[in-house]
Amino acid sequence: MRLSKSWVIATKDFKVFLKQKKILYSITVAPIIVSILIPTVISFAGQNKGGHGLAATELTVLLPAFAFFYLILAGYIPTTIASYSIVGEKVEKSLERLLATPTTDSEILLGKGISAFLPSMGAIFGGSVIFMVLMDLVTQPKLGYYYFPNWNTGLVFFLLVPLTVVMSVGWNVIVSSRVTDVRVAQQIGILLILPLAGIYVGGELNLIQLGDTNTLLIIAGILFAVDLLLLYAARATFRREEILTKWK
């Protein structure tokens, strides 16, 4: 497999994304909102009726789970990009011409994967930096130290988030092969965030210890296994003949 071919396909997709305002907005708006909204809510929480805000003990329970918001974003953002990247080619009927070039199915699939992976990671990392800086500013007076960054957050952002983005890309390749409309692809693709939201809610309800390194590694292991399965299925779906004769 030649990475250079995949990179050519990915950079072409980046150019297309830059021309599509809808894609740009969907990549950037959600991380920015989440990154500003959560610290804002925390800074005002518990202030009404003469309160003094959230206690330090409450913050140490809440903060680890907040990083999981970015796991939800990691499931959501590639949905938009991958659906445009693959269904968009179907709509523009450009896949046949692309498939006729001297590139392998794997190279094209990897190119599509890169074009969904890198902007998603960039948006999530950008948002996470804003989130951590604002959250530290808000919580440092209560905690007496800067909570972010820490090892567990590092695990979330550098291991769980990439694994989730890969999972979302794989899932969306499969979904995109079965639909002809970008919006339908997004609606079905977004179902992936349900289990991720479940993990977040479990953390907030203290059912899952999201501040525990072992728990994070178990989640990473599960995500890795799901990734392998989805990538295998995506590769099986993304075959020249399948695309030209069976994709809707």
Added chain:
Amino acid sequence: MDGDASRDSELPFMPAIEAVGLTKKFGALTAVDSVTFDVEEGEVFGFLGPNGAGKTTTIRMLCCLISKTGGQAKIAGYDVGEEQDALKIRKLIGLMPDNVGLYEALSAYDNLDFFGKLYDRTEGQRKENIQRLLAMLGLWEKKDVTVSTFSKGMKQKLGIACALIHDPQILFMDEPTANLDPESAKTVRDFILELKREKRTIFLNTHNLDEAQRICDKIAILNTKLMATGTPDELERSVSGKKTVVQLVQVTDAILAALRKLPLSNMTIDGNKLTFDVKDPDKENVAITEAIYKAGGQVRSVNIVGSTLEDAYLKLVRSDKT
């Protein structure tokens, strides 16, 4: 042409495209049934057939986009269907699909540059080819304009340019003038003729019989099975030959009796006009006029009317239905 020099030197000694018993089945449906033909280097080969005849499926098999279920095919000596040859074939050929398939959000230049990169063209080669192709097709002034603003004809021309960005020696074109206005269709046709002068091998799927007749050196008529192959002239003759129309001063029984003694087929009488199917007009017309004179008739005019490619096409396609 891209590819190694030894392969290039082999090309004159083998057909550019060769198919023997090429077959494609989708489950119980046979889309292409044991098709055999070859296309010489530098030849424009027209593939005619009604919708659903298997023309696009044949192109897709030859371009290694879908697998064959039977038979053999070779492109410049490389085996279609062999995994290790598929990339070499795709590198060697250009495809203009029936759907123009461009990136509408990108400019004409960016579209061409993208495909040039996928065919491993250097930046210098890409710039040179893009400028040459866009200038030839009258699109250079629009090189930085987003494709979504282009007319259908401009998109079609850009689509052809994309198929040629790597300077392929073998070009597959699937209905390149379909849905174009007459002026745009003419521009595209003229461009194909220009490519023909450059001795490129062109495999042209088309519905347009007039276009096929004007452009193609050889034509195949397909209706799942290959119905006939030959030059446009050969096809016309093979189906119903030519007709001789004789206008007489007056048709008499003696003239008709004399003509019936000749080995002529399909004589029709319309007033004083007689029409015959003839295979070799030069010889048969002499015999006809002699017979008429000997029977006391007077000839006003003798005309040879050729059956058209359309006649041949319709006869072949309809005969397959019955």
